[in-house]
Amino acid sequence: MNQRLNLQLIENGYVHIPDGIDKRLIKIAQENINDSLKKILISKKKDVSEKYDINFYNCLKILPQYELQVLLTQNIVGNNIVYQILRSKKILDFLISSIGPDLEYESNCELNIITIEEKRDYFVKKYHQEFWSGVGIASMMLWIPIYFEPNMASVEFIKKSHTWGHIPHKNREPIKLPNKYETEIIKAKEGSAVLTGSLTLHKSGRHKHSKPRIALPVVVRNFYYPKTGNEDLMEFRRLNWSYYSKLRKILGNPHLSPFRTDLKRTINLEDKD
Numbered sequence: 161m162n163q164r165l166n167l168q169l170i171e172n173g174y175v176h177i178p179d180g181i182d183k184r185l186i187k188i189a190q191e192n193i194n195d196s197l198k199k200i201l202i203s204k205k206k207d208v209s210e211k212y213d214i215n216f217y218n219c220l221k222i223l224p225q226y227e228l229q230v231l232l233t234q235n236i237v238g239n240n241i242v243y244q245i246l247r248s249k250k251i252l253d254f255l256i257s258s259i260g261p262d263l264e265y266e267s268n269c270e271l272n273i274i275t276i277e278e279k280r281d282y283f284v285k286k287y288h289q290e291f292w293s294g295v296g297i298a299s300m301m302l303w304i305p306i307y308f309e310p311n312m313a314s315v316e317f318i319k320k321s322h323t324w325g326h327i328p329h330k331n332r333e334p335i336k337l338p339n340k341y342e343t344e345i346i347k348a349k350e351g352s353a354v355l356t357g358s359l360t361l362h363k364s365g366r367h368k369h370s371k372p373r374i375a376l377p378v379v380v381r382n383f384y385y386p387k388t389g390n391e392d393l394m395e396f397r398r399l400n401w402s403y404y405s406k407l408r409k410i411l412g413n414p415h416l417s418p419f420r421t422d423l424k425r426t427i428n429l430e431d432k433d
């Protein structure tokens with residue numbers, strides 16, 4: 161299966177993995193987000209609902225959306241929920257097969273929330289490349305729907321646009337595009353994920369649902385690959401280690417200082433000599 165997904169990724173510049181993430185983890189992320197919303201409302205002595213959408217709209221009366229997105233994301237990152245989501249077997253196996261076993265993810269990522277009132281501006285983006293936001297060509301973006309019901313806004317890609325290079329742009333939109341291109345709106349659902357390169361053009365779909373759509377875009381990269389964008393300004397946490405990286409950690413330093421970790425073992429080895 162990974163071979164087929166890898167072919168799609170290199171051919172189109174993105175790939176949809178329909179059941180990549182353990183749905184139990186998506187539920188945990190949803191509960192964490194709703195709990196954070198409830199805590200904000202309780203701290204301001206406001207009424208709390210069991211419904212995330214009601215809590216979210218009430219929180220918007222207290223905090224601007226960009227602050228709310230940061231706060232909610234800090235909690236799901238801090239509670240290791242993003243880490244567990246990314247370690248879902250299918251996703252992790254696919255990441256390892258496509259970009260290798262030495263992986264890290266962006267810990268200062270930010271939930272993307274779209275509401276029905278939102279016009280195409282800051283939160284609802286026009287066609288763009290992640291490259292414009294400092295994600296280098298060796299890094300990937302994983303887009304994960306968290307609160308997502310049928311008919312909510314998905315994400316739309318331009319097939320093969322990753323082969324066009326750096327698209328000229330101004331004010332967060334392309335200045336020029338080829339006359340002909342093919343697009344795809346992803347049939348996303350809770351439990352699915354989309355992996356895309358940083359040059360693949362994509363945009364948010366129209367959101368006509370009364371509840372907000374909450375998705376998590378997170379940069380994932382092989383930490384041995386070059387940082388060709390602004391990755392040195394981002395924050396990353398380790399996700400997975402190869403044998404080589406594990407051995408490097410055991411050895412402790414690049415000079416291979418002998419017998420530094422275990423005194424007993426050192427003595428035994430010396431005795432044998």
Ligand SMILES: [Fe+2]
Binds near residue numbers: 285288289290362377
């Ligand atoms: Fe994007």
